[in-house]
Each structure stands twice: as structure tokens, then as C-alpha cells.
Amino acid sequence: GEDVEQSLFLSVREGDSSVINCTYTDSSSTYLYWYKQEPGAGLQLLTYIFSNMDMKQDQRLTVLLNKKDKHLSLRIADTQTGDSAIYFCAEKGQSGGYQKVTFGIGTKLQVIP
Amino acid sequence: DTGVSQNPRHKITKRGQNVTFRCDPISEHNRLYWYRQTLGQGPEFLTYFQNEAQLEKSRLLSDRFSAERPKGSFSTLEIQRTEQGDSAMYLCASSIPSGRAYNEQFFGPGTRLTVL
Numbered sequence: 001g002e003d004v005e006q007s008l009f010l011s012v013r014e015g016d017s018s019v020i021n022c023t024y025t026d027s028s029s030t031y032l033y034w035y036k037q038e039p040g041a042g043l044q045l046l047t048y049i050f051s052n053m054d055m056k057q058d059q060r061l062t063v064l065l066n067k068k069d070k071h072l073s074l075r076i077a078d079t080q081t082g083d084s085a086i087y088f089c090a091e092k093g094q095s096g097g098y099q100k101v102t103f104g105i106g107t108k109l110q111v112i113p
Numbered sequence: 114d115t116g117v118s119q120n121p122r123h124k125i126t127k128r129g130q131n132v133t134f135r136c137d138p139i140s141e142h143n144r145l146y147w148y149r150q151t152l153g154q155g156p157e158f159l160t161y162f163q164n165e166a167q168l169e170k171s172r173l174l175s176d177r178f179s180a181e182r183p184k185g186s187f188s189t190l191e192i193q194r195t196e197q198g199d200s201a202m203y204l205c206a207s208s209i210p211s212g213r214a215y216n217e218q219f220f221g222p223g224t225r226l227t228v229l
Contacts, residue, residue, distance in 0.1 A: 004155070031216070042117070042204065042220035043156070088155050092216065100169060101218065103148075103155030 002026040004104035006089050011110045018076040020107045022089030025070065029091040032065060034074045037086045037106070046087075047074075076109075084111045115139060117221035119205050125227045126195055133191045134224045138207030145188050146218060147180055148204040149173065156204055162188060195228045202226075 003025040012018045024032070030051050035043040049056045049063045049072070056063045062075040076083055089104040118137045126132050138145050143164050148156035159178070161169040164185040174180075177195075182188040192199055202225050206218040 040222070042222045043206075044220070045217050048217075090155070100158045100161070100171075101216075102158070105153070105155050 002091065002093055002100075002102040004089055004091055004102050006087075006104040006107045008105065009108050009110070011112060012079050013112050014079060014081055016079055018074075018079045018083070018109055018111075020074045020076075020087050020089075020109065022072040022074075022104055022107075023070055024072065024089070024091045024102075024104075026091055026093035026102070027070070029070075029093040031092045032063075032072050033088075033090040033092075033101070034061075034063065034072075035088040035090060035103070037088065039085075043088065079109075079111050081111045081113055084109055117205055117207050117219050119203075119221040119224050121224060122222065123225050123227075125229065127229050128195060128197060130195055131191065131193045132195055132226060133189050134203055134205075134226075136188045136190070136205030136207075136221060138186070138188070138205070139209075139219055140186075142207035142209045142219070143185065144208045144210065144216075145182060146206040146208075147188070147190050148206065150202040150204055150223070151200075159190075192226075195226075197228045200226055200228045 006022045033048045034046045037043045060077045064073045086106040088106045092101045120135045145162045147159040150156045162182040177193045180190045202223040204223045205221045208218045
């Protein structure tokens with residue numbers, strides 16, 4: 001079945017870059033996503049990447065995809081205190097249903113001022 | 114506010130009682146999803162509707178769980194004979210098949226269920 005794994009916690013200083021890593025098992029993944037969840041708020045889609053892409057950049061966010069190793073990363077440049085949140089990696093594959101999105105456990109990012 | 118709304122935001126119930134949650138998606142969205150998120154975990158897919166048709170159900174959705182979307186707009190999720198293991202945040206999301214296959218799902222704030 002599909003599985004998505006992430007590290008639990010990351011602490012960085014304000015102004016530094018943050019890199020959050022994720023691995024997944026579904027080789028049929030079509031889209032991979034990064035969602036952000038702030039306390040008391042719903043999940044918000046930050047960015048996504050199609051499985052035939054290696055990299056996607058969107059302002060301070062850079063997504064890298066290594067499809068061979070099934071590894072996805074999210075780099076946040078110039079991390080700010082407002083970036084403190086839980087970041088979820090997620091994938092949509094062909095297996096498990098056309099619309100099913102599988103989420104990882106989430107990485108809690110703490111930004112130290 | 115034109116986002117996804119969920120009611121109630123919090124529900125405390127005793128074991129064995131039935132509970133029902135409501136989700137109102139973004140008005141033009143015809144796809145609606147239910148997820149369950151337990152503490153320290155990511156959301157787990159429960160079920161998916163396209164308009165009023167329930168097209169996918171997870172193995173997580175036991176016989177005690179039922180979801181409906183009678184008119185293709187709001188949806189309800191009912192849990193019968195609640196158990197302590199049902200305590201979780203229940204998330205609703207909606208999306209629109211606009212041709213963007215990446216299928217951005219917009220999430221509501223969730224309903225937190227506590228079963229005593």
C-alpha cells in the first residue's frame with residue numbers, strides 16, 4: 001500500500017534555510033504535495049509537483065523530487081517565524097483510488113527568532 | 114467567508130452515543146472529501162463524493178460510519194455507537210475538477226471529537 005514518511009521535528013534560526021524531507025513508496029504517484037497546518041487552522045496547500053518534474057520553485061519555496069529514490073524535499077529560504085507550523089508531505093497515486101491522497105505524519109518546523 | 118466550513122468545531126460525547134458532523138464545501142466545488150486526523154498523525158482519507166455520489170470509501174470507514182451528500186452540496190458524517198478510538202479531528206475538504214489535475218483540496222478547520 002501507499003506510505004509516506006517524514007521526520008517529526010526541525011528547528012532552524014530565523015533567516016536560515018529550512019529543508020524538510022519526505023519519502024514515499026507508491027511508484028505510481030502522479031502528484032506530490034506540501035501542505036502547511038498552523039495551530040487551530042485547516043491544512044493549506046503550499047505547493048505541488050508533478051511526478052515527471054525534478055524541481056519546482058515558487059518564491060521562497062523550492063521542491064526537489066528524486067523519483068528514482070522516491071524522495072521529496074521542501075526548502076524554505078529565509079525562514080521566518082511565521083513559517084512555524086506542521087508541514088505535511090502528501091502524494092496522489094494511481095493505486096488506492098483515483099482521488100485518494102496519502103499524507104505523511106507531518107514535520108513540525110520551529111523557527112527560533 | 115467563502116471557505117469550507119464545518120460544524121460543530123468541537124464535540125464531546127459519551128461512548129455509545131451517535132454523533133453527526135456537517136461540512137459545507139466551497140459553493141462551486143463538486144468534489145468533497147472526509148479525512149480523520151489523530152493526534153500526531155497526518156490526515157487519513159475516509160471517503161470521497163463527486164456531487165451526490167459516494168465514489169470511494171476507505172477501509173477505515175467501518176460499518177458504524179456513514180457519510181451522505183444528498184443534494185451534492187453539504188455533507189454529513191455520522192458515527193454510530195461511538196468508541197474512544199473514534200476521538201480525532203474530522204476534516205472535510207472540497208475541490209473542483211477544473212482541468213487542473215493536481216486537484217487542490219481546500220480544507221475546513223475540522224471538527225474535534227472527544228469520546229469519553
